[in-house]
Amino acid sequence: MNVKLRHIIKLEYASIALLCLLFYWYYQFPWLYLILFLLTPDISMVGYLINGKVGALFYNMSHSFICPAFLLFIGIVCTENVCMMIALIWLMHIGVDRALGYGLKYKDAFTHTHIQHIP
Template identity: 55%
Template sequence: MKLRKIISLEYLLAFLGSVFFYWYFEFSFLYFVLLLLLPDISMLGYIVNTKVGAFFYNIGHSLVVPVILLIISFVTVSTSLLMASIIWLAHIFLDRTLGYGLKYDEAFTKTHLQQIA
């Protein structure tokens, strides 16, 4: 099995894990569907140029912020923050399953996972 397929499988399992925990906490799947693509708004930075686009895209698609929010949601017992962080993580895992990784400044198609055709 190629390494790229193994990486995709890992992210698919992480996505499915996110969906499981979303279901486990009994959150509305309507919100899940409606908000799943919200982090892609960070692509608007590409209107300016690839450097600004990559910066904002990477903020919206890095695991750091949603994991910090996940921790805060448990500490503060905030169910809405927990819901949002799980959806955000699910989005990132789904993107990475499809091969869309963090972006380099040179081009939208050059990611840390692969060169997108």
């Protein structure tokens, strides 16, 4: 059985997206907000209008797990549903992106991602 590490990692990211979807359903957040805001992190691609370095910086900042995970933590600790909802949508977006093979960007090209370097 020849399973590539990349496939396992993509499955992990898909699991994260599914888990976020389940928590979104569990907390009964509005589905309309999920539909409207799921692609919001992709607005960061406007940085590529400046140049590849700025574009990669903006994209990677909005597609890193750090900010939404911190926001989810704040939402849980402070029982702030809006923070939890935003964080779940954001984390779901990142999980889906990475499961589809869209990773963090290198400054040399939009299509050059960290996932490409995983065997």
